[in-house]
Amino acid sequence: MEHIVIIGNxxxxxxxxRHIRKxxxxxxxxxxxxxxxxxxxxxxxxIYMGHMKFEHTQPYEDWFxxxxxxxxxxxxxQHIDTDKKTLALDDGDLLTYDKLVxxxxxxxxxxxxxxxxxxxxxxxxxxxxxxxxxxxxxNNKVCKRAVIVGGxxxxxxxxxxxxxxxxxxxxxxxxxxxxxxxxxxxxxxxINRHIKNHHIDLRLSTNLKEIKSxxxxxxxxxxxxxxxxxxxxxxxxxxxxxxPNIDFIKSSNIETGRGVKVNRxxxxxxxxxxxxxxxxxxxxxxxxxxxxxxVWYTGRMMGETLAQTxxxxxxxxxxxxxxxxxxxxxxxxxxxxxxxxxxxxxxxHFHWRHADDTKCITIEYDISTNQFVGINTFGIRxxxxxxxxxxxxxxxxxxxxxxxxxxxxDPEFYSHYETEVLSAYNNQLQTA
Amino acid sequence: xxxxxxxxxxxxxxxKVALAIGIIGLFILALALFNTNFxxxxxxxxxxxxxxxxxxxxYSRDAYLTKLEGIKNDGVWFKSxxxxxxxxxxxxxxxxxxxxxxxxxxQYLGLDTATKDHANNTGLVSLFDPLSxxxxxxxxxQWFVYGALYTVAILAxxxxxxxxxxxxxxxxIRTVSVMFFQLGFAFLIPEFMYVMNNDLPYYxxxxxxxxxxxxxxxxxxxGFLSNGSIGLxxxxxxxxxxxxxxxxxTYKFGKRWYCSWVCGCGGxxxxxxxxxxxxxxxxxxxxxxxxxxxxxxxxxxxxMTTAMxxxxxxxxxxxxxLTRGVFIALVIGFLTVVFAGVMLFKRQELGKDAKxxxxxxxxxxxxxxxxxxxxxxxxxxxxxAGNLRSAYGIYIGSIFSGVxxxxxYPILGSRSWCRFGCPMAAILGFQQRLFSKFRITTNGxxxxxxxxxxxxxxxGIDVRHYAQKGENxxxxxxxxxGICSAVCPRGxxxxxxxxxxxxxxxxxxLLGNDVDLMDLVxxx
Ligand SMILES: Cc1cc2nc3c(=O)[nH]c(=O)nc-3n(C[C@H](O)[C@H](O)[C@H](O)COP(=O)(O)OP(=O)(O)OC[C@H]3O[C@@H](n4cnc5c(N)ncnc54)[C@H](O)[C@@H]3O)c2cc1C
Ligand code: SF4
Ligand code: SF4
Numbered sequence: 001m002e003h004i005v006i007i008g009n010x011x012x013x014x015x016x017x018r019h020i021r022k023x024x025x026x027x028x029x030x031x032x033x034x035x036x037x038x039x040x041x042x043x044x045x046x047i048y049m050g051h052m053k054f055e056h057t058q059p060y061e062d063w064f065x066x067x068x069x070x071x072x073x074x075x076x077x078q079h080i081d082t083d084k085k086t087l088a089l090d091d092g093d094l095l096t097y098d099k100l101v102x103x104x105x106x107x108x109x110x111x112x113x114x115x116x117x118x119x120x121x122x123x124x125x126x127x128x129x130x131x132x133x134x135x136x137x138x139n140n141k142v143c144k145r146a147v148i149v150g151g152x153x154x155x156x157x158x159x160x161x162x163x164x165x166x167x168x169x170x171x172x173x174x175x176x177x178x179x180x181x182x183x184x185x186x187x188x189x190x191i192n193r194h195i196k197n198h199h200i201d202l203r204l205s206t207n208l209k210e211i212k213s214x215x216x217x218x219x220x221x222x223x224x225x226x227x228x229x230x231x232x233x234x235x236x237x238x239x240x241x242x243x244p245n246i247d248f249i250k251s252s253n254i255e256t257g258r259g260v261k262v263n264r265x266x267x268x269x270x271x272x273x274x275x276x277x278x279x280x281x282x283x284x285x286x287x288x289x290x291x292x293x294x295v296w297y298t299g300r301m302m303g304e305t306l307a308q309t310x311x312x313x314x315x316x317x318x319x320x321x322x323x324x325x326x327x328x329x330x331x332x333x334x335x336x337x338x339x340x341x342x343x344x345x346x347x348x349h350f351h352w353r354h355a356d357d358t359k360c361i362t363i364e365y366d367i368s369t370n371q372f373v374g375i376n377t378f379g380i381r382x383x384x385x386x387x388x389x390x391x392x393x394x395x396x397x398x399x400x401x402x403x404x405x406x407x408x409x410d411p412e413f414y415s416h417y418e419t420e421v422l423s424a425y426n427n428q429l430q431t432a
Numbered sequence: 433x434x435x436x437x438x439x440x441x442x443x444x445x446x447x448k449v450a451l452a453i454g455i456i457g458l459f460i461l462a463l464a465l466f467n468t469n470f471x472x473x474x475x476x477x478x479x480x481x482x483x484x485x486x487x488x489x490x491y492s493r494d495a496y497l498t499k500l501e502g503i504k505n506d507g508v509w510f511k512s513x514x515x516x517x518x519x520x521x522x523x524x525x526x527x528x529x530x531x532x533x534x535x536x537x538x539q540y541l542g543l544d545t546a547t548k549d550h551a552n553n554t555g556l557v558s559l560f561d562p563l564s565x566x567x568x569x570x571x572x573x574q575w576f577v578y579g580a581l582y583t584v585a586i587l588a589x590x591x592x593x594x595x596x597x598x599x600x601x602x603x604x605i606r607t608v609s610v611m612f613f614q615l616g617f618a619f620l621i622p623e624f625m626y627v628m629n630n631d632l633p634y635y636x637x638x639x640x641x642x643x644x645x646x647x648x649x650x651x652x653x654x655g656f657l658s659n660g661s662i663g664l665x666x667x668x669x670x671x672x673x674x675x676x677x678x679x680x681x682t683y684k685f686g687k688r689w690y691c692s693w694v695c696g697c698g699g700x701x702x703x704x705x706x707x708x709x710x711x712x713x714x715x716x717x718x719x720x721x722x723x724x725x726x727x728x729x730x731x732x733x734x735x736m737t738t739a740m741x742x743x744x745x746x747x748x749x750x751x752x753x754l755t756r757g758v759f760i761a762l763v764i765g766f767l768t769v770v771f772a773g774v775m776l777f778k779r780q781e782l783g784k785d786a787k788x789x790x791x792x793x794x795x796x797x798x799x800x801x802x803x804x805x806x807x808x809x810x811x812x813x814x815x816x817a818g819n820l821r822s823a824y825g826i827y828i829g830s831i832f833s834g835v836x837x838x839x840x841y842p843i844l845g846s847r848s849w850c851r852f853g854c855p856m857a858a859i860l861g862f863q864q865r866l867f868s869k870f871r872i873t874t875n876g877x878x879x880x881x882x883x884x885x886x887x888x889x890x891x892g893i894d895v896r897h898y899a900q901k902g903e904n905x906x907x908x909x910x911x912x913x914g915i916c917s918a919v920c921p922r923g924x925x926x927x928x929x930x931x932x933x934x935x936x937x938x939x940x941x942l943l944g945n946d947v948d949l950m951d952l953v954x955x956x
Contacts, residue, residue: 022940059881
């Protein structure tokens with residue numbers, strides 16, 4: 001029986017294993033070093049906030065794996081020998097495979113800041129990071145202030161986490177406005193205000209210079225690059241993005257760039273070796289997507305796709321329309337299609353914001369054809385299926401604005417804003 | 433509460449004061465319970481209930497209004513009371529004891545059991561005499577005390593819940609609804625009905641058979657029938673409720689119209705029980721147990737009710753057209769028609785359960801026929817029908833729904849009765865699964881499997897199991913509380929009533945991936 005070995009029990013590796021099991025009887029082993037069982041990384045924050053316990057973040061009960069004949073092996077892979085088709089594990093064992101899938105995810109970026117390895121300095125990616133945070137920031141007596149470096153999705157989650165335990169947070173963001181490399185101006189500044197309303201000390205256009213140690217090798221303070229200001233703190237969270245977790249692969253024949261290089265079939269340069277999820281890097285970006293797509297959904301889609309290939313139906317990774325979502329403290333965010341922080345060449349933005357400053361939408365469209373390109377929505381839930389259909393049907397922006405109520409996905413009895421959006425749209429057209 | 437794990441979750445000074453106020457109110461009730469004879473009972477009762485309410489109101493305002501609108505679940509699994517910690521167990525034991533005393537030893541609450549009109553109540557019950565006198569001109573019974581406390585709990589904690597979800601209008605309107613039905617239908621109207629006509633049996637109009645398992649008892653039916661057209665109207669309303677109103681509303685809105693908008697058991701679970709919703713087990717094994725238990729209770733209640741009615745019907749059609757034989761035939765006929773209808777239209781949805789349904793039906797029919805063959809004026813199955821009825825009353829009506837259902841809130845979660853025991857929920861759920869427009873729609877591929885939805889489902893439904901597959905949630909046990917949708921951080925879940933077509937949509941590959949792959953895999 002063919003033996004499929006998957007390194008990494010995250011969403012991509014586990015989705016792959018589940019689908020291979022549905023399609024075949026192959027022997028499947030998942031090797032992973034972080035946890036015994038698959039858990040939802042996206043839910044790490046809720047454990048610290050006390051909404052859930054760790055076990056609640058595990059989407060499958062423990063019996064699931066045995067029942068589906070998916071063998072789990074808790075170990076870190078240290079070296080891959082593609083000639084002998086063996087893996088060297090950190091507990092000294094060797095494991096042979098017929099086909100190998102690398103799904104090792106990401107690790108937090110560290111940009112060589114002085115003091116970045118001190119005690120009390122941590123990323124927020126693995127379960128161990130969470131345990132670390134629990135140790136250094138159990139409450140606001142042990143941790144009198146925390147500094148977060150890097151204003152992305154994980155940074156704001158970390159800020160929300162610490163806030164839930166009333167730990168004062170200083171949030172250092174390199175950009176002039178929160179996440180404005182991705183979000184258009186109107187949205188980004190709305191989130192700035194929302195962050196401040198939560199009493200988080202948001203510092204825009206601010207870089208970290210160094211992290212200072214006390215006499216025990218624990219963080220004592222940080223120094224700001226621009227002003228030289230010293231901020232006393234007990235915890236520093238490094239959340240300036242992630243990069244593929246592939247150091248152990250460098251000693252093998254598998255080609256790597258920033259991530260493991262794969263073609264559209266998710267195959268590496270070595271036969272029978274594949275890579276999916278956060279750690280895979282496409283030779284060429286697909287459409288507007290990035291070569292490395294470090295999001296939950298794409299990991300899942302790659303898993304769904306590669307299962308076909310491994311089970312004999314070789315198909316390309318061909319994702320549909322882009323979508324994503326996040327939550328900024330109390331404000332939910334969803335996106336369908338493409339909205340860029342500045343409209344692309346030949347595109348324009350329509351932006352509407354509600355007076356209460358917690359809801360807004362931005363629509364990107366093509367100026368010459370009026371074609372709808374994408375939507376960002378804050379504080380209003382939208383129906384994925386509806387936008388997916390409209391994108392496929394190449395609807396124009398007028399159609400989308402006039403039919404917005406069909407896409408509304410808010411709970412029953414919520415106020416609707418479609419008429420307000422429509423009149424804002426009409427006004428904008430007249431003044432434009 | 434120093435037993436909370438991370439100290440930072442500690443409550444504010446204002447909240448401590450509020451707790452103290454509430455505890456003083458409870459303390460007055462406790463003093464009464466231990467037979468302190470308060471001089472001016474009306475004043476002390478007002479004081480006690482007032483202080484409890486003020487405590488809860490002040491606490492909630494400080495807990496929720498001092499923060500921005502949003503999900504307020506911080507520290508739920510750290511707080512001792514809401515995570516089966518020491519406080520959880522203490523409260524559980526107190527509640528359970530209270531229920532045991534209430535159901536089986538009401539004299540310890542001070543109920544005067546010697547006289548029929550409780551002329552010489554003492555202790556806690558006597559504290560409530562003034563209120564009962566005010567409403568219906570009679571002394572309080574233990575049930576009046578219970579009803580009053582129950583109503584205060586739903587109103588005060590309902591207020592708390594409304595503040596907690598002040599960004600969510602579905603939650604607010606739903607909560608106002610349960611508060612209204614509890615105060616009006618369960619508490620005040622029956623008292624007023626008594627004032628108008630004191631021969632009528634207590635009737636909470638919103639309590640439908642089989643939840644209201646005594647409505648077809650002989651004393652109850654006689655009570656209604658001996659009261660002319662109003663009594664007749666009431667009992668007809670009871671029959672219409674279960675056979676007409678319930679099916680129509682459940683078809684249009686799902687069982688939520690009852691379970692989380694109207695029902696008193698649901699009302700308490702949604703308000704006072706809200707802090708415990710996350711404790712319900714999401715395990716597959718709990719689901720299996722649920723399906724066995726709840727349907728056994730349903731069978732028990734159908735057989736018990738049939739047996740009760742059976743014993744007071746006559747043999748001779750000259751007295752009344754509805755004789756025992758006709759009645760049994762009607763019941764068997766009705767069950768068979770329902771089953772045949774389901775098999776005809778919904779064979780697919782039922783899947784493997786069809787077999788269990790058939791076995792269940794034949795078992796019930798066999799029981800009923802045996803009953804008919806062995807039945808005498810008093811006995812069915814060689815035991816007194818009355819015994820069957822009191823067994824049901826004790827084990828299901830009191831122990832299951834009260835002692836376990838509510839007493840175990842801090843241990844089993846807020847809806848263990850609704851989930852494992854309630855025969856009404858079983859009927860509504862059966863219809864919800866097969867003949868209803870209601871479902872929880874999953875938003876394409878947006879789920880991140882975080883588990884917030886499953887965690888806060890009081891019915892123990894593993895919502896994530898469906899959401900992460902992009903599949904709608906169509907489950908008989910879902911009471912439509914909408915909390916899963918509220919807490920989802922990615923806007924994945926929406927409760928809606930839509931067409932029956934495509935309501936159940938099993939998927940393998942989620943929206944957002946290659947359309948050809950979705951076609952290939954999902955068409956199979
Ligand atoms: C706090 C946080 C919040 C997030 N929120 C969102 C969100 O809301 N939406 C979204 O789309 N994305 C989100 N993401 C990103 C998303 O979680 C990732 O894209 C996704 O988990 C990647 O899945 P994966 O299967 O590729 O890898 P991973 O989940 O990283 O799994 C890889 C596993 O492999 C193990 N491993 C690595 N190297 C080895 C080795 N040598 N031997 C054995 N095992 C190894 C790792 O320890 C890890 O357990 C979030 C990420 C974080 C950290
Ligand atoms: S449906 Fe929402 S709450 Fe439930 S697991 Fe998915 S993202 Fe989380
Ligand atoms: S599935 Fe959702 S709506 Fe239904 S009972 Fe559970 S939490 Fe409530």
